[in-house]
Amino acid sequence: MNTLNENDFIRLYTFIQKKYGINLSKKKQLIEGRLNSTLLSMGFNDFSDYVDFILTKSTEKDVEVLLNKLTTNYTYFMREKTHFDFFSHNILPSLVKNKKDKVLSVWSAGCSTGQEPYTLSILIKEFLGKDAPNWDTRILATDISQKVLLQAQKGLYPGDSLKDMPNEWVRKYFNRVANTDQYEVTPELKANVIYKTFNLMDPIHFRIPFDVIFCRNVMIYFNQPTKDALVDRFYDSTNPGGYLIIGLSETINKHSTKYKYVVPAVYRKI
Template sequence: MIQITDQEFQQLVHYIKQHYGIHLKAEKRTLVMGRLGSVLQQLRMNSFTEYIEYVQADPTGQASRLLADKISTNHTFFMREPEHFLLFRDQVLPSLVHQARDQDLRVWSAGCSTGEEPYTLAMIMDEYFGLEKSEWDTRVLATDLSSKVLDTCRAGLYEEEKLQALPAPWRKAYFQAAGPGKFKVAKKLQQEVIFRRFNLMEPVFPFKKKFHVIFCRNVMIYFDAVTKRQLVEKFYEWMEPGGYLFIGHSETLDREHTKFKYMMPAVYRKEG
């Protein structure tokens, strides 16, 4: 394995923080070498200095995207932190259907990883609206920094064990057998989720309309306090009054520096 020097590690940490917001601590050094070692070998490079210069000089952005894929942590599963989904179904949707103009309900899964979260949200809304679903636009925007996980999202192919936490009627209605031990998301559900690569560190968000609900769970644990506060301010700016922000249970917002109102652990609201 190619070793990374102190200086190289700090250069890489700076680049990753600057471009992706992710703050890598010193104890991640071995992980970085492990994840990037094969990339250096494929590129026939002998040092991380050579690799860093290559990433910085690449005009296509492909090298930077591959770096993002390698250093991103993508661990999730269906119905993760289920109380959030129950709240979304039982409290959030009933309150928002009266607020959403033109029957356009905008939900964003920011940091969607391999797709379990946005697909779960889409299933909940499909079941909630029932026969009236066709009258509503409830497509979920699902974004992630990693192109690799977005490919998994779009494929919609999951191991059977991944589906165990889902209610049996959902497994039957929204998935189809796709080979031994594998299930594919039904086409009607895939059409309800829009997957896009997006870097939360973009200085200006490119959206045309504000959101009613933002799920950004277990993403900001990788950011330092300043980066986190700046992102939360953007979420507030891009949220409709009365909208909800869901974060991970291991995360909190600094109540002295946010306009969001605390609702319950890991759930906040923009008062309208």
């Protein structure tokens, strides 16, 4: 197995952290273990040549392969259900009551393979009921990986992944693929989610600010200064009265952020 010398390790993790915010400064063994097969498949004899290539000649596709190897796009339907309950029972009633333009702007940042934005879309449709067609509820879903975004756009999931969803939702919002245990998101639900490739290190210049930003279990890869800067950008992109929801295992600096703490992992722009 190829080993990564200290200089190449520093060059590689510095590049990844600067451009993508991902802190791998303590993950030398992980990098070695996960990238050896990539070196072989690309014809590199050692890490030095590979790191040179990534820093000087790589394409977006090459870097995406690198990031997919080193990070985990782990998610599932109804993950951290307390967030969805709070969204349904607290956030949506407040937003809908005060919205005159009938536009809900929700961003799933780091959406992975789509379970989160599709679930949010279902929750909104269920809450609005018959009035849903009168609202613009399209959800922006972004990720740095085109690979997971393509999976999300297909909206195809194994039956076992739906086990925590109410049976009524499965019947209404998924179609079983004939002779398989695969379920496909309905065209109506797909149309309510807009997928885009986006690097969270980039400036946030979307068309309108957001009522709710979900960014869960993404910042676990970031160091504190990177997290603080991203939360500041989120704040500037949030409507007054809007919310930021992060993962239950994550924290943000309550003393420096302008968001106000609401409940665990939920913050609001007052």
